[in-house]
Amino acid sequence: MKKIFFVFIFLPLFNFAQTTVDDSLFIHKIAVDILSSDAAYNNLFYLTKKIGGRLSGSTNMYKAEQWGKKVLTETGADNVIMQECLVPHWIRGGTDKTFITYKNEKGQQQRYDLNVLALGNSEGSGPKGVTAPVVRVNNFDDLEAKKNELKGKIVFYNVSFDDTIINTFQTYGKNVIYRSIGASRAAKYGAIGMMMRSMSNTPGNFPHTGSMHYLDSIKKIPAVAMGLDDVKKLNALLDKNISLTATIITNGKMLPDTIAHNVIGVLTGSEHPEQIITIGGHLDSWDPAEGANDDGTGIVQTIEILRVFKALHYQPKHTIHFVFFANEENGTRGGIKYAEAAKLNNEQHIFALESDAGGFTPRGFGFECNDVVWEKINSWRPLFTPYYGDRFQRGGDGADIGYLREIFGTITAGLMPDSQRYFFIHHAPSDVFENVDIREMKLGAINMAALIYLIDKYGL
Amino acid sequence: MKKIFFVFIFLPLFNFAQTTVDDSLFIHKIAVDILSSDAAYNNLFYLTKKIGGRLSGSTNMYKAEQWGKKVLTETGADNVIMQECLVPHWIRGGTDKTFITYKNEKGQQQRYDLNVLALGNSEGSGPKGVTAPVVRVNNFDDLEAKKNELKGKIVFYNVSFDDTIINTFQTYGKNVIYRSIGASRAAKYGAIGMMMRSMSNTPGNFPHTGSMHYLDSIKKIPAVAMGLDDVKKLNALLDKNISLTATIITNGKMLPDTIAHNVIGVLTGSEHPEQIITIGGHLDSWDPAEGANDDGTGIVQTIEILRVFKALHYQPKHTIHFVFFANEENGTRGGIKYAEAAKLNNEQHIFALESDAGGFTPRGFGFECNDVVWEKINSWRPLFTPYYGDRFQRGGDGADIGYLREIFGTITAGLMPDSQRYFFIHHAPSDVFENVDIREMKLGAINMAALIYLIDKYGL
Numbered sequence: 001m002k003k004i005f006f007v008f009i010f011l012p013l014f015n016f017a018q019t020t021v022d023d024s025l026f027i028h029k030i031a032v033d034i035l036s037s038d039a040a041y042n043n044l045f046y047l048t049k050k051i052g053g054r055l056s057g058s059t060n061m062y063k064a065e066q067w068g069k070k071v072l073t074e075t076g077a078d079n080v081i082m083q084e085c086l087v088p089h090w091i092r093g094g095t096d097k098t099f100i101t102y103k104n105e106k107g108q109q110q111r112y113d114l115n116v117l118a119l120g121n122s123e124g125s126g127p128k129g130v131t132a133p134v135v136r137v138n139n140f141d142d143l144e145a146k147k148n149e150l151k152g153k154i155v156f157y158n159v160s161f162d163d164t165i166i167n168t169f170q171t172y173g174k175n176v177i178y179r180s181i182g183a184s185r186a187a188k189y190g191a192i193g194m195m196m197r198s199m200s201n202t203p204g205n206f207p208h209t210g211s212m213h214y215l216d217s218i219k220k221i222p223a224v225a226m227g228l229d230d231v232k233k234l235n236a237l238l239d240k241n242i243s244l245t246a247t248i249i250t251n252g253k254m255l256p257d258t259i260a261h262n263v264i265g266v267l268t269g270s271e272h273p274e275q276i277i278t279i280g281g282h283l284d285s286w287d288p289a290e291g292a293n294d295d296g297t298g299i300v301q302t303i304e305i306l307r308v309f310k311a312l313h314y315q316p317k318h319t320i321h322f323v324f325f326a327n328e329e330n331g332t333r334g335g336i337k338y339a340e341a342a343k344l345n346n347e348q349h350i351f352a353l354e355s356d357a358g359g360f361t362p363r364g365f366g367f368e369c370n371d372v373v374w375e376k377i378n379s380w381r382p383l384f385t386p387y388y389g390d391r392f393q394r395g396g397d398g399a400d401i402g403y404l405r406e407i408f409g410t411i412t413a414g415l416m417p418d419s420q421r422y423f424f425i426h427h428a429p430s431d432v433f434e435n436v437d438i439r440e441m442k443l444g445a446i447n448m449a450a451l452i453y454l455i456d457k458y459g460l
Numbered sequence: 461m462k463k464i465f466f467v468f469i470f471l472p473l474f475n476f477a478q479t480t481v482d483d484s485l486f487i488h489k490i491a492v493d494i495l496s497s498d499a500a501y502n503n504l505f506y507l508t509k510k511i512g513g514r515l516s517g518s519t520n521m522y523k524a525e526q527w528g529k530k531v532l533t534e535t536g537a538d539n540v541i542m543q544e545c546l547v548p549h550w551i552r553g554g555t556d557k558t559f560i561t562y563k564n565e566k567g568q569q570q571r572y573d574l575n576v577l578a579l580g581n582s583e584g585s586g587p588k589g590v591t592a593p594v595v596r597v598n599n600f601d602d603l604e605a606k607k608n609e610l611k612g613k614i615v616f617y618n619v620s621f622d623d624t625i626i627n628t629f630q631t632y633g634k635n636v637i638y639r640s641i642g643a644s645r646a647a648k649y650g651a652i653g654m655m656m657r658s659m660s661n662t663p664g665n666f667p668h669t670g671s672m673h674y675l676d677s678i679k680k681i682p683a684v685a686m687g688l689d690d691v692k693k694l695n696a697l698l699d700k701n702i703s704l705t706a707t708i709i710t711n712g713k714m715l716p717d718t719i720a721h722n723v724i725g726v727l728t729g730s731e732h733p734e735q736i737i738t739i740g741g742h743l744d745s746w747d748p749a750e751g752a753n754d755d756g757t758g759i760v761q762t763i764e765i766l767r768v769f770k771a772l773h774y775q776p777k778h779t780i781h782f783v784f785f786a787n788e789e790n791g792t793r794g795g796i797k798y799a800e801a802a803k804l805n806n807e808q809h810i811f812a813l814e815s816d817a818g819g820f821t822p823r824g825f826g827f828e829c830n831d832v833v834w835e836k837i838n839s840w841r842p843l844f845t846p847y848y849g850d851r852f853q854r855g856g857d858g859a860d861i862g863y864l865r866e867i868f869g870t871i872t873a874g875l876m877p878d879s880q881r882y883f884f885i886h887h888a889p890s891d892v893f894e895n896v897d898i899r900e901m902k903l904g905a906i907n908m909a910a911l912i913y914l915i916d917k918y919g920l
Binding site: 035 | 491496623624626628662821846847878880884898903
């Protein structure tokens with residue numbers, strides 16, 4: 001190996017940082033208040049254990065909206081806006097089942113039930129299900145290579161996470177296309193069902209659902225995601241060239257769009273009331289669990305920022321919107337509505353922050369901004385070091401607030417928690433209260449509150 | 461508030477960093493190998509699920525030693541030394557029980573059973589237990605103030621974690637004295653039993669055991685730690701001035717010291733075989749669970765470093781000792797023996813690294829070293845950034861390797877994982893395999909391997 005000695009040039013991250021000792025002290029007060037309070041625990045407990053999963057259009061969604069209005073009011077919002085929007089109304093419609101049948105080495109017929117969940121937005125198979133031989137494909141190239149074998153078959157997408165990528169969201173980003181349109185890509189060649197390896201990298205057998213959509217004019221076939229232990233089992237059989245048949249029974253149905261609401265708590269700014277800072281998470285969640293880390297923790301952190309500002313008598317200069325977005329999971333209709341209404345009303349949106357990457361211990365933030373803003377924000381980094389949120393990077397905000405950026409060029413950011421455990425819980429039965437560490441979630445809230453405080457104080 | 465604007469002076473962390481592009485590439489290879497391998501999962505599974513808790517002197521401790529010898533041999537150590545040492549042999553002796561009795565508002569006698577564990581090394585009460593009125597104290601000052609009320613009573617130490625301290629080990633460090641000598645301090649004034657709030661900051665009702673010792677010539681009274689929900693219950697009663705009596709039944713017994721072994725895998729150095737680098741964790745664990753994060757993960761990470769060096773054909777210049785210390789929990793006799801033997805044999809110990817703060821996602825390392833070494837090590841920090849282990853601080857190594865530092869002035873370091881979840885599992889029934897995230901543990905191993913590689917390559 002050649003040895004290239006090189007010199008690290010340390011670019012000064014800031015020249016004359018604006019921040020004061022007061023800022024450091026104020027952020028410490030934020031931390032002490034959040035770490036001492038039971039509110040975050042109680043709010044998350046209520047949202048997950050008393051309400052539970054809250055898919056758009058479900059009864060629980062309406063309960064969550066009403067709870068959201070109440071909690072934002074009681075926490076001290078000047079007013080709470082219930083911003084109406086239309087959301088998809090998909091129902092699972094029953095218990096999803098999938099099993100495989102094959103002959104073992106002795107020629108005996110075997111049946112093995114797989115742990116599955118129908119993909120969100122998918123059409124059910126009907127009570128009889130679909131039954132067909134399984135064709136395994138490892139990616140879309142493989143699908144194309146086998147396109148002549150797919151008629152009347154069930155396609156099994158065996159697409160793994162790349163475990164060697166440190167940030168698990170990167171792998172997810174690469175693979176999620178199979179969940180989104182894998183069914184239609186297979187149906188295009190005549191497949192009658194689709195089953196896939198769940199979008200996860202953790203040991204165990206939880207199936208992970210998530211949003212899919214059908215491509216126009218292609219037959220809508222049933223689609224399920226499988227637990228990873230069952231994927232191993234299935235692969236072991238296929239590796240032995242055992243021909244097997246799968247039966248997929250799902251009951252999903254897309255009903256007409258229904259009415260939901262973005263719940264918006266408002267704190268009116270004292271100096272620039274016309275300039276809006278948005279903080280939020282999404283209120284909806286997939287149905288197999290409680291939407292604890294996705295995105296109960298984002299909701300609770302949003303409340304914490306309002307709560308701590310009120311507790312410390314912090315009067316923001318800018319108007320702050322604390323937003324529970326109505327529908328992120330299967331349509332991002334909440335974010336679309338919020339941005340469209342802002343445009344209609346000629347609002348000024350200077351900054352938006354979303355927490356939708358889990359309530360895990362924070363690493364920092366991703367920012368969507370220009371170089372000048374980046375330099376300014378980056379100069380604040382040392383203030384975040386005591387709270388473990390000082391890893392700032394360019395890029396990465398949140399699905400709901402991305403529309404503000406697109407429409408207004410709003411500067412946006414996303415909380416970046418540690419990503420290692422995210423795909424253990426993502427859209428799976430494991431996304432429950434018990435899998436949230438309250439202190440980790442609170443640390444995230446501390447860093448978010450600090451960021452909002454600095455942006456409100458110094459502008460962008 | 462006064463506003464002091466100040467300028468952040470950015471001290472260059474390094475001037476001419478020694479490291480090369482090759483180093484960055486090699487560390488990437490380490491990461492890819494560790495993240496791709498099942499070894500860490502399998503080793504941790506075996507140690508926790510097939511062996512389990514392994515307190516010094518227990519049958520499981522001997523099983524673990526034999527497993528350790530086997531795994532280090534199979535992983536590629538040049539040889540494995542079983543270094544004999546004497547360790548304490550404390551047994552729990554049965555199920556610990558504690559209950560309180562009191563009269564409710566209607567004058568009815570009530571009994572409430574508390575979730576407790578006897579403290580490690582404590583003497584049992586005998587089968588009949590001890591029964592006495594409870595005196596609550598909030599700290600040692602409070603104990604002293606009430607010293608005349610303690611004769612024949614059971615003292616309840618109600619010492620909370622300070623939730624506002626971000627690094628949970630700091631709070632633990634402040635409070636652990638109550639567990640260590642709280643019983644003797646109370647017995648000095650005639651108390652006949654001691655119960656304490658568990659050393660934890662997480663919601664729930666797990667009791668957390670841990671080491672205690674009796675002060676000379678003071679009566680050895682039984683001592684238990686309680687789950688935090690039960691502490692709430694007890695405090696609520698005491699807050700109402702309800703007088704209550706507790707009964708503590710424990711069965712602990714300290715038997716004569718017994719023989720155990722530090723298990724030392726050796727890779728002999730190619731250039732400086734006489735200079736030793738030590739990496740390790742401790743093999744013993746408390747009995748209520750599986751010793752998964754404390755310190756199964758430290759053991760598994762130690763194996764990973766050996767495994768990955770062999771897999772990548774890395775021949776160290778210095779001799780590396782991969783050490784499973786025999787006894788950390790209730791005596792640190794393993795570390796003492798290792799250092800004393802090194803002194804006897806005139807060994808040269810240039811560096812030691814311990815992982816004993818859990819297998820949680822890494823933040824960085826604490827280093828015990830002088831300014832010159834610190835500057836050198838700190839210059840390597842950017843190489844750790846991609847693996848989230850770049851938070852380097854002065855201070856903090858590990859209990860087992862501290863003796864090397866004391867005897868030889870060896871430079872020592874400890875892996876610093878994120879600390880938020882540590883006191884959920886620490887010495888409690890929750891310290892099981894299921895509460896380890898394998899990727900988080902592996903990230904720690906990657907950073908440890910990178911550090912050892914750099915120290916071996918460049919020296920200190």
